[in-house]
Amino acid sequence: GENVEQHPSTLSVQEGDSAVIKCTYSDSASNYFPWYKQELGKGPQLIIDIRSNVGEKKDQRIAVTLNKTAKHFSLHITETQPEDSAVYFCAATDTGAGSYQLTFGKGTKLSVIP
Amino acid sequence: EAQVTQNPRYLITVTGKKLTVTCSQNMNHEYMSWYRQDPGLGLRQIYYSMNVEVTDKGDVPEGYKVSRKEKRNFPLILESPSPNQTSLYFCASSLSQGNTEAFFGQGTRLTVV
Numbered sequence: 001g002e003n004v005e006q007h008p009s010t011l012s013v014q015e016g017d018s019a020v021i022k023c024t025y026s027d028s029a030s031n032y033f034p035w036y037k038q039e040l041g042k043g044p045q046l047i048i049d050i051r052s053n054v055g056e057k058k059d060q061r062i063a064v065t066l067n068k069t070a071k072h073f074s075l076h077i078t079e080t081q082p083e084d085s086a087v088y089f090c091a092a093t094d095t096g097a098g099s100y101q102l103t104f105g106k107g108t109k110l111s112v113i114p
Numbered sequence: 115e116a117q118v119t120q121n122p123r124y125l126i127t128v129t130g131k132k133l134t135v136t137c138s139q140n141m142n143h144e145y146m147s148w149y150r151q152d153p154g155l156g157l158r159q160i161y162y163s164m165n166v167e168v169t170d171k172g173d174v175p176e177g178y179k180v181s182r183k184e185k186r187n188f189p190l191i192l193e194s195p196s197p198n199q200t201s202l203y204f205c206a207s208s209l210s211q212g213n214t215e216a217f218f219g220q221g222t223r224l225t226v227v
Contacts, residue, residue, distance in 0.1 A: 042221070043204050104158075
């Protein structure tokens with residue numbers, strides 16, 4: 001099955017700086033890579049996703065890059081703000097596998113220091 | 115409002131006492147899943163359902179049961195809870211296999227003593 005490794009497990013940045021979270025996956029058939037943000041006391045919420053036919057996707061201050069050859073993808077947050085503080089999860093799945101199994105990384109706790 | 119609703123939000127129970135955590139979604143989604151979240155382990159899938167009466171095991175199904183008798187509901191059943199099932203549980207739903215954004219509930223914090 002799929003295995004997703006996520007680094008770092010914790011990340012502290014100064015407000016206004018950039019933050020980068022990296023994930024690697026093992027199954028070359030995986031073709032969908034979402035990122036979820038979990039605020040304290042809440043369920044995870046999708047913030048951005050990328051499919052394997054695209055190398056990069058951007059949404060305002062958030063961007064995701066995908067390197068299929070190396071089997072890794074990254075989340076980039078620019079101009080960080082205190083409200084970006086949360087736990088971030090990457091995930092991977094093969095949408096053509098005939099089942100629905102989203103494999104998550106172990107999460108990164110991001111702290112943005114004002 | 116589109117949402118996934120779990121109940122209860124908090125539950126303390128004793129070893130061996132059967133319990134059910136309910137999950138309901140109002141988005142007419144086909145896919146529903148249960149995850150448990152433990153410190154340092156992230157989110158691990160327990161069971162999932164691709165449609166009514168279609169369920170399958172995820173990565174950590176031992177000690178759990180599910181049912182999908184209606185499209186909107188996907189209860190998680192612990193027949194004989196044990197302390198190692200103390201965890202934070204999340205239900206999630208998504209429209210279909212191709213449209214794979216998962217909408218999560220608010221979570222159920224379960225403590226088994």
